[in-house]
Amino acid sequence: MTGSSPTSPISAWRESWLNWLAAERQYAAHTLDAYARDVDTYLSFLDQQSSTPNPPDRHDFRSFLATQQAKNLGHATLARRVSAVRNFYQFGARNGYVKKIDLSWMKPPKRPHLIPKDLPDTDIHTILNVIDSSNQPDWLKNRDKALLMLLYGCGLRISEALNLTAAELPLSEWLRIKGKGSKYRDVPVLKAVADAVHTAAATCPFQPQDQQLLWRSSRGGPLNARTVQRLIEKIRTELGLPEHVTPHTLRHAFATHLLAGGGDLRAIQQLLGHASLSTTQRYTHVDSEQLMEVHHQTHPRAKAYAK
Known part of the structure; x- marks a missing residue:
């Protein structure tokens, strides 16, 4: 120095x-x-x-x-x-090294007003790796990792993930979710996600009864959304990720990556539980080249018109 x-x-x-x-x-x-x-x-x-x-x-x-x-x-x-x-x-x-002073003026320049960029798949893997390498007890690492995998792997809202009960274990290939407006939807569950949830449940020192909420805090009570938000904030700081990265960003990434891979927008709408297709469109941040590629590959007349 x-x-x-x-x-x-x-x-x-x-x-x-x-x-x-x-x-x-x-x-x-x-x-x-x-x-x-x-x-x-x-x-x-x-x-x-x-x-x-x-x-x-x-x-x-x-x-x-x-x-x-x-x-x-x-x-x-x-x-x-x-x-x-x-x-x-x-x-x-x-701690007495400097006198107390108002530091409200000590802030970064305003971020340019841009449409939030999608969170790349590589960043999501890095986030999970940060959890694995943290100093927390293993059961907390398992819990945090499984929760984030649910958000990204199933496109759940944080409230939906936290509302899972012990009675819903073991997870099958499909999970019935009660979303906004008490509307239900079925979402597929990847084996890696199911395995992570089962590991988290098995290693948790606080075992809830069937109808009790599955996710537990470090003291044994029900886990709240703010704890998950603080987890992402800490990881975001560690990795230097943009400020817009929140637990909800993983749900956005779920939709965007499905669409980028050729997924049908209507099907993605159903998986997310959106009443309006326009809401799903706002969720998906896919560039024009990706949309054009999906269009050319899936439109029944694309090849005929190209001749």
Whole structure:
């Protein structure tokens, strides 16, 4: 780290902060490395400007942000960098390294108003791998992984996944879901998804009765949606994924990937439980080339008209 010796107050502050992220927040090693680089970049900038990090200065921060934007960094990287610096100061204020100050002005530039991009299949696999490599007990890892596989593999809403009861096990090839407006629909269940759910249920130390909700919190009560949202938020930060990635994004990805693979939009509408086809169309983010390819391959007159 530039601008401070290993025994300086800033170095002690930084070291204490990183230890806290590792021990209390249980950040993965690559996330800690990213946060350390982000804060070191900021401290190095201040050193070059002959400025000090204590107290935080709005003008210095905006100048730093401008230099980062000039490097054409992605919005997710900028957002993570700002988040790291703000977290560094918040920790410092709580532990006496810096005086308490309003940091509401310390925020990244606004994201351009774009249609949210689809979450690639590779990112979904990476998310599941992050869960596997976490420091949680095995049963919690199994639970989290199975839940996310249900959202992506079956296209469920988070509320629908959390409303599954123990009586619905073992899962068969089809699962009956009670959706919005108390309307029921049947969705196919991939073997990998069923296996993940069965493993999660078998390893859970809290075994619910038949009509009780299947998913349990770390204390044994019913799992709530906010816990799953926090899980995705943590993984999103670790991987530097866009802010629009939420549990619901996995449902969007389910629909988009089916359509991209040649799936029928009406069938996807039924799988999602949408009353209107227009709602399904908004869910699917497939580019024009993919749509054209599906059209040419499936339209009964496509080959005839091409002659």
